Amino acid sequence: MADSKKYTSKLSGKRILIIGGSSGIGYCVAEASLESGASVIISSSNEERIKASVDKLLKTYPSAQGRVSGYPCDLSSPSLESNIEHLLSQCGGKLDHIVFTAGGRLAIQKLEDATLESIQKAAMIRFNAPLLLAKHVRKYLNDGPASSIVLTTGSVSQRPRKDWSVIAGYATGLHGITRNLALDLAPIRVNLVSPGAVLTPLWDGMPKEQLEEFMANLRQKLPTGEIGNAEDVAESYLYAMRDQNCTGSVIDTNGGGLLT
Template identity: 50%
Template sequence: MLDQLKYTNKLKEARVLIIGGTSGLGFGAAQALLEQNISQLILSSSSTTRIEAAIAKLHSLYPSTSAAISGYACNLADESNLPANVENLFSQIGTLDHIIFTAGDAPLLTPFLETPFDTIKAAGMVRFFAPLLIAQHAQKHLTPGPASSITLTSGVSGEKPIPGWTVTSSYLAGLQGMMRGLALDLKPTRVNLVSPGGVDTEMWDVLDGEARQGVVAELARHTTTGRVGRVKDIAEAYLYCLRDWNLSGSVISSNGGRLLV
């Protein structure tokens, strides 16, 4: 007699699109989902080269997976073509059960008082306007009902701002309002948001070794856990958002106690 598997098999045969799934949190979520026996994983990124590399890496990490893994390029930073790019992405995708949005670009580091309007607007193209447009198209591709979901990604500085980060913090805070509005407008599809604190990802690889270590150490200093977040830990938050069919309009915050320090 076999054990029941009503928990570990909750995502079995699911079809999932991860926008921003070729690195960082998105790639971590992709690995976690393959371990949940989903049937189809679709990655999207601005670069075809990165998509191909990520797919190859996933196949090397999970050689026995039965999931179909594919990917489509979509440039979310191009303001004039953003609506057409998003529409084209969904035109290549069939029915989905879940969408995870982890796409982002480098945080705006220009001091707020020195930031021109064009730069302010561009800073929100990927992290704010893109997920809003994606949500407009998503409903037509998601299986109807509360088993389906959209999960957005924000950041802890939307709740606890960093000096000089007013522009970035504004968009991150706005994502919480967006998520709650979408949870109403797209019901019964569930919409939630993952809000991580500092995470050790490839984003910091642009720095040299010593500078990178300094950034990671500084991020760890502003926690109660004494260490910076790990991708494999935050990936659990995305799994939860997909697996709990009673969760909608909620923020899952994985920040190592950043809000307390």
Template identity: 45%
Template sequence: MLAQEKYVSKLRGHRVLIFGGSSGVGLAVAEGVIEFGGHAIISSSQQSRVDQAVERLKSRYPNAKSSVAGSACNLLSPNLENSLHELFKKHGKVDHIIFTAGDSLYLPSIQDWSLDAIIDAGRVRFFAPLIVTKVGSQYLNPGPRSSITFTGAALTQKPRPGWAVTTAYASAMHGLVKALAIDLKPARVNVVDPFATRTEMWGDKTEAELEEIGKDIAKDTLTGIFAYAEDVAEAYLYTMKDANVTGTVIGTNSGWPLASRSAE
């Protein structure tokens, strides 16, 4: 290895399984892994979406077609553990697990929450990461160069009206990564807390509509930007590359928690 490659080669040859990797931040992480010479394995709930994302990556990186693979895994499946074992057995040992998967947000007033709805709100964003860790840790290569990175939310630092349950689950991830970092040592466990990001989560918004949304979001930040997925993806790439970071919350939020404008 050449001296000047000490940093860019940190993910070279590493195998990274990305839950939620067919779009948004997860797909951006996959791009970064490939650009750094790693092998990206993407997973999403639908095989058609996985296939589309794999083809998109192969088209974008024609010299790295063998570095991309993917399989569907429904995180809401009642047989999730078995599905995860099948996924990992198919793709083999990995060096890193990235969890960017999410689902539609349910944001009623606190008086309208039921116990079932509260539990459902955490199935993908909290309970699934626990089961992924239970199973995935068995297929994680040993040592501090391996890691698991979850996704939380910047609103843990600045809760907004109507987001109590979502904030609770995101905050729980902070405690979870600290405990898992101890339980899984020397493998590392961290969580990334992003703020609003320009991804497919905004649905069928036109470019003009996204620009207006971005302007409003930017007013609540210090940097004045509406972040792109490739900006936020840097935080996940960092947690994989730095063998010295574990049990840590990484913020990527444009300074939103420090901005002075009050949430309405």
């Protein structure tokens, strides 16, 4: 008689859309979801990167043939809302979970350099897109607490950093959005993952020497002594999808960065 798998099979057969799933944390969530038996749809703004990521996932998981697909969606465009609707309509049937890890380059800038244009631009992917996504999901997500949306913020929402005021405003705002959406979309669950520093392509906009210095200083302060690994951080998203008792919650994964 085979052993029961009531815990490890919770995502088996589920359909998961991962917005931002072609690289970084989102890509690792896609890997982990496939290992858990789910079908995965990944999305990003770059069609070629999506195709390369789908091919890479299938090379790593040959048994996932037929369980991986991807569609582009530009979240920085003025046609943001219609782009989101089009993406959802392409998914072909009801979804069980939506994971949102998308984020443009970090808009780190001195406050005196901020303009109305730069502030509004920083909002598009990190703040406006999750709200407009939530507006349309009822038609595309299975109803009930077995379904969920998992959003992404960052530890700057709880621990401020110099010259991060623009990003921090939106990152902190996602805490409020998550709690309110958990009520507005109930019984569908809504949760938020808050990673600390994780080495992903999001840091590509920072000059190399500045990034290396930033990360070196951070390692000295972290209780773990290590910068976050996207493969480890992905576990937080799987937890948020699996636990049907979890909604309106923030899951921290930051190497103890809030302690020092």
